Amino acid sequence: MNRRLFLLQGTAALAGAATLPVTAPAFAQEGTDKVVKTEAEWRKQLTKEQFYVLRGEGTERAFTSPLNNEKRKGTYVCAGCELPLFKSETKFESGTGWPSFYAGIPGNVGTKVDYKLIVPRTEYHCRRCGGHQGHVFPDGPPPTGQRYCNNGVAIMFVAA
Numbered sequence: 001m002n003r004r005l006f007l008l009q010g011t012a013a014l015a016g017a018a019t020l021p022v023t024a025p026a027f028a029q030e031g032t033d034k035v036v037k038t039e040a041e042w043r044k045q046l047t048k049e050q051f052y053v054l055r056g057e058g059t060e061r062a063f064t065s066p067l068n069n070e071k072r073k074g075t076y077v078c079a080g081c082e083l084p085l086f087k088s089e090t091k092f093e094s095g096t097g098w099p100s101f102y103a104g105i106p107g108n109v110g111t112k113v114d115y116k117l118i119v120p121r122t123e124y125h126c127r128r129c130g131g132h133q134g135h136v137f138p139d140g141p142p143p144t145g146q147r148y149c150n151n152g153v154a155i156m157f158v159a160a
């Protein structure tokens, strides 16, 4: 059994079979595979730093993530539910101290406007578990001109 299928089935067991029958093939029902957990469940699964960022919309200190220097080919997945969020081809050196990407994997990154600072920012998160990832700014490189400024603790790198 591959790890993702196992994860989905485990999630279904936690969330109750009514939301995702364990017999359903993984990804068969686009948009109905939400990962929903209680705060206590997330606290048990995640590290303190991951919980702070993913579930509390916190921001890690700049230049603290080893993923800043990750240059291998691969995929960056959500640290909460392992949904692939970014491809290594879209990673670039922004100089900000956070892993940065010019595009998310289509359909897997959701956004909302965040008013925590005086200037509204666009927050983005994992579409499946809702885990906060970072903010997207319109000052990135071509071809999109977008800069997804990601917290390193909120993602995990899977080498190709």
Ligand SMILES: [Zn+2]
Pocket: 078, 079, 080, 081, 082, 083, 126, 127, 128, 129, 130, 131
């Ligand atoms: Zn997720």
